[in-house]
Amino acid sequence: MRIAVISDTHFGYAWGTEREEDSFRQAAEALREADADIVLLPGDIFDSRVPKQEIMKKAMRILSIPLERPGTGVVLEDTINKDTAPVTWRAFTGIPVVAIHGTHERRGRGLANPVHTLEAAGMLVHLHCQSIVLRKGDERIALHGMSGVPESYAPEVLKEWNPTPVAGAMNILMLHQSFKETVYADAAYLTLDDMPKGFDLAINGHIHNPKIFNDHSFLQAGSTVITQLRQSETERPKGYFVLDTDNRTINFYPIRAQRKLIYLEMDFDGTPPAEIVEKARAKLEESIPTSEEFKPLVKLKLRGSLSKGSRLDTTQIRNGFDALISIDNELTTDDFRKKIEELREMHRSKMSVDEMGARLLEGNLKQANYAGPDAQRLFALLADGDIEGAQRLVLKK
Numbered sequence: 001m002r003i004a005v006i007s008d009t010h011f012g013y014a015w016g017t018e019r020e021e022d023s024f025r026q027a028a029e030a031l032r033e034a035d036a037d038i039v040l041l042p043g044d045i046f047d048s049r050v051p052k053q054e055i056m057k058k059a060m061r062i063l064s065i066p067l068e069r070p071g072t073g074v075v076l077e078d079t080i081n082k083d084t085a086p087v088t089w090r091a092f093t094g095i096p097v098v099a100i101h102g103t104h105e106r107r108g109r110g111l112a113n114p115v116h117t118l119e120a121a122g123m124l125v126h127l128h129c130q131s132i133v134l135r136k137g138d139e140r141i142a143l144h145g146m147s148g149v150p151e152s153y154a155p156e157v158l159k160e161w162n163p164t165p166v167a168g169a170m171n172i173l174m175l176h177q178s179f180k181e182t183v184y185a186d187a188a189y190l191t192l193d194d195m196p197k198g199f200d201l202a203i204n205g206h207i208h209n210p211k212i213f214n215d216h217s218f219l220q221a222g223s224t225v226i227t228q229l230r231q232s233e234t235e236r237p238k239g240y241f242v243l244d245t246d247n248r249t250i251n252f253y254p255i256r257a258q259r260k261l262i263y264l265e266m267d268f269d270g271t272p273p274a275e276i277v278e279k280a281r282a283k284l285e286e287s288i289p290t291s292e293e294f295k296p297l298v299k300l301k302l303r304g305s306l307s308k309g310s311r312l313d314t315t316q317i318r319n320g321f322d323a324l325i326s327i328d329n330e331l332t333t334d335d336f337r338k339k340i341e342e343l344r345e346m347h348r349s350k351m352s353v354d355e356m357g358a359r360l361l362e363g364n365l366k367q368a369n370y371a372g373p374d375a376q377r378l379f380a381l382l383a384d385g386d387i388e389g390a391q392r393l394v395l396k397k
């Protein structure tokens with residue numbers, strides 16, 4: 001059997017912007033072209049838990065694509081922990097779609113999320129701590145799904161669910177969580193070692209860059225659309241995977257109709273704004289490809305410092321290019337840097353908060369060429385909330 005894994009489609013991402021079609025177009029290509037008997041959607045199908053009806057309508061049209069394709073003879077054999085009644089529908093007329101919901105769709109207990117709604121419409125099978133067994137000829141695939149839960153609950157929910165592999169079937173576990181091996185450790189509670197034993201493959205949504213771990217036993221499915229302009233997103237184009245159960249291979253298929261992402265970083269050191277604008281525009285000029293079908297996405301990160309007392313207007317950098325440019329202005333001015341240094345120095349010398357405040361006030365008054373009363377006394381009055389006393393002191397001068 002061939003099983004397509006199409007994750008984190010984020011329907012409705014960037015709605016109302018120039019990129020509002022991206023999520024739909026890219027998922028549609030994957031669903032139209034994936035050569036598969038079953039489609040798996042490991043969560044974040046939608047970008048929000050209560051999508052607008054316009055988004056719902058577009059998503060339902062696109063998720064009808066597999067149902068309208070010629071059937072491949074996959075039938076439902078069994079369900080575990082799940083009512084069989086809703087699983088007899090048109091979800092099995094074409095290529096069956098089996099989904100879990102993710103972090104972006106999760107709602108409180110008792111509330112319906114959009115993946116529940118699609119299941120009620122007969123468009124897919126939704127799993128949460130549930131399993132179904134599908135059969136094609138004499139080949140059986142057991143799909144076990146745990147939808148996204150808050151990270152800190154994940155180990156407990158998984159333990160309590162305690163899924164058991166089905167004998168005589170290939171067993172696939174679907175999740176939508178962070179794992180210590182795949183993200184910064186403090187955002188994750190699960191490790192790859194927490195995966196229950198006896199499963200042939202775990203498929204995880206949630207993390208947007210695709211990757212295969214542990215000798216093909218753990219698949220990080222990635223997303224079909226760019227939602228964060230990170231450097232890691234430039235490593236591979238967006239796409240989907242197809243698992244072939246005959247030879248146990250997992251292949252990646254890039255989506256053609258997608259924007260190029262260009263990630264640029266530039267460093268400056270006390271540079272005047274006019275020079276930064278000129279250099280940044282030259283850099284964009286050489287980096288942005290021309291004659292792309294879709295306007296490229298550009299992330300430009302500016303680091304270091306501006307010349308003293310100056311300000312940078314980033315629209316002067318961005319204007320006139322045929323690309324969607326987002327500028328991260330991390331430039332500091334020397335004045336600002338000096339302030340930070342001062343605060344650090346005060347912190348190092350273990351000054352009390354009062355002392356630090358008085359010292360800062362003194363510095364600021366001096367900088368403003370203020371020849372008023374003693375800053376220490378003024379600060380003491382302000383710290384006590386004696387505004388009138390402070391006013392009197394200032395006006396006495």
Ligand SMILES: [Mn+2]
Nearest residue numbers: 008044206207
């Ligand atoms: Mn996601």
